Amino acid sequence: MATSVSLRLGSWLAVLVAGTAMAIQPFQIQIVDASNQWPVPMVELETVHHCKFVSDNAGLIAMDLPELMGTETWFHVRGHGYSVPADGFGYRGVRATPQPGHSITIEVNRSLPAQRLGRLTGAGIFGESQKLGLRSDWTEQRILGCDSVQTSPYGGKLFWAWGDTRLANYPLGRFHMISATTDRQPLGSFEPPIALHYDYRTDDDGVPDNVAEMPGDGPTWLFGLVTLKDETGGTRLGATYSKIKPPLAEYEKGLCLWNDDTQQFDRHRVIWRKSEQTPTPPPMPGGHATPWTDQDGQPWVLFGDPFPTLKCRPTLKDWSSPDRWQTLSTPDHVTTADRDETDGATEIPTKITPHRGSIAWNEFKQRWVTIFTQKYGGPSFLGEIWYAESDSPMGPWGNAIKVVTHDHYTFYNPQLHPEFTPAGSPILLFEGTYTSTFSQASDSTPRHDYNQVLYRLDLDQLNR
Template sequence: MRNIVWLLLITWCCAPRLSLASDCFEIRVIDAATKRGIPLVELKTVNEIQYVTDSNGIAAVNEPGLVNQEVYFFIRSHGYEYPADGFGYRGKKLKVTSGGNAVLELKRINVAERLYRITGGGIYRDSLLTGEPVPLKHPVLNAQVLGSDSVQNTLFQGRVYWFWGDTNRTSYPLGNFQVPGAISELPERGGLPIERGINLEYFVDESGFASQICPMPGPGPTWIDALVTLEDESGRERLFAKYVKVKAPLTVYERGLVEFNSETNRFEKRKTFDFDAPLYPVGHPVRHEMEGRDYLLFGLEIPLIRVPATVDALGQLSEYETYSYLQPGAKKGLGTVDRDDRGHVKYTWRKGVPPLSDDLEQRLIAEQQLRPEEAFFQFRDLKTKQRVQLHNSSVAWNAYRGKWTMIASQKNGTSMLGEIWYSEADSPLGPWKWGRKIVTHDRYSFYNPKQHPLFARENGRLIYFEGTYTTLFSGNKVKTPRYDYNQIMYRLDLSDPRLAADQFAQ
């Protein structure tokens, strides 16, 4: 019996193992142009073992049966490409060894560069397994958060405040549906350089999970948007947002205004809005001076709604106007087209009518109230000249271009809500005529993009933006481990010749 035990111990000790950090085989995948690691690269073996690179672009191969074997890895990544061989396979054969490593280069097809994942678990999992340095204080789990949907953020009291939609947790399939939140420091005030990552300090409950920041009464989740910091008459900064209550299937039944309480770290209700009011704050706000007055602009596709940038006006829906040619009409949500004496559509700031949208204009065209060439929404692909229907956008002033820049998601296309576009215009209202596709996904959604002017670098030459990476709405049932339902940061270099300014001025 003793001899059998010794034989088993010797066999176990001598067997190839990849259980320790030093034993893992490290595959680092880098951008051929920037030499930076690429997150979200899928490496799959012939027998369907799949690895996905972390935010350093590292995959830790820890399969005992692959040690000291030549292993073929299929290589795939949204917006990146590895050369195909004579049989059309895109991949590479590597000799997997204990503690060994390999570097693979991918050509970036996307104009924008994928930098890192912001939320969720295992952001730097493979880096830790291979002993590589990581930038985050919490590289694999922060506040027990595994997934977060749709970000809102702004500068408040000298720090960046972040809020998300529904959030998954480690201990149960149902998580936080009443707005989680976190704080981070600006890079120039002790935070990480934005190209390296964001150290989020979550508001947490007694269990350590991201706490409910906006627990509004009523059934269903609470979501917020239109997050904005304003100074009141005394000069005190105050943080506001619009909230909505949602019931199945994604039906909004209440909306109103909330204000953040810095002492309790909770949003408190200030007002319930008239649900039938056509104009209210929505989307990512844009601050802009018009007619000698400071305004906030709101909108989902294009910021066509304005209200004076004051605390009092923000909560008064009677103060809201939209740039439109619509007159109040008998049909709810539609209206009639206003024209001047020459028959041209007549634009002005109006109250009491819904904001223009692509869908609304298509209905007007179908009813022959509007000709296609008269539509406000004329956004087109610079490459194909085809019309593009926008879903959601984030607009900001860019000093490098001397223009307003837009980062927008597409309603349809190669992948449902999976394409991201860049455009620029002289005004936040547009006209937004031409766009360049800068990010694409294969049967995967990437929606609700948020541009981050707070983090723009080199006078705005480098733009940073994020979005939600998820299978939702894509029809794809195969979810990317750890990445699905999380926020991913991208960087866009406006000096890229594919974004030459003269293209957008046609």
């Protein structure tokens, strides 16, 4: 019996040793921006036989196909605004001969002003680097993807909340918002590779957990996250909640408040329930909250997505009282910069219809600025991002230019992050949700799909 066990153990060890001997050391591919040599995340390489690799936040790819080692190989290069020159047949790509343990660098050309800094959420942010034996310090945060973000300064920190969330153990994840906190200026550098670790509110297993499960069936979504003064001089964190029935139908909306003790949002007040008499909700605080001081020196908070549709005083009492809300008219389009050019596919229109986005006061420009997704854009239906300016948060908004493009892929609900950078900085940072939803994409980008991606726009270099 002992001999039989020893033989089986010896056979298992032999298989293990043989498998280890056959393991192939990856071929390292670095993707960099030709203009500044910064690493470029989310660039896809595809072989002739349709094996695909996507660069991580360090711009790295670990190519490990045994059948192509030592073989001259064509890689198609696709990068959502980053590309290489086309050859005589119109193919955009490069040739390389992969060798185990060797490396190459591929330079890509950026077509639009904003630079992709990297992914903020999800798994495998440095997955390719780690396959190459690098970034062993990076630890995973237990989610694979999450929908649009809301942020607000609160309690000396920056409070974050995201919509529906993907987990590894089942296709259905969290559907009542997850949350986290970070420092108010959470990035140590505004150059890639970026690495943002969140202090998530988690369950007992360390997985980011629901924080806004309002009564009723279906998911809970939060909008208009805002910090307010209460009657004691303290601060409260509030939001508008929306209850959803499949596919995307709202049936209840109201206000909720963050509970510091339970680390949950509690329902504060129901504003609307769908009925025959009230089939649609009234105007409510939504989108993103933006502080504003009017010409008389009076403080307000503006709510809009991207442009303000409602304002109230920044107090808990005023925010809680619909009779103290004031609705605002919103421009239905933005005029573009006077240019005689195309975006590479179609002529640039003179007017752009915004989908969603956010606004902020910018000290460097001494103007209000906005980043928004174009509705009915091209080449992506909801993936073209524009920048515009105004003397007032109410508009008119003009002189818009396209700053980000996505090739038949969606990039929706972009949010500005003026709090990330020092006052007066020419660097404008914004993130949005990168997803194949509402797009013509034939497949989804591994690891990156349904996650938040950060871009940088240098206002002092913007050619307007």
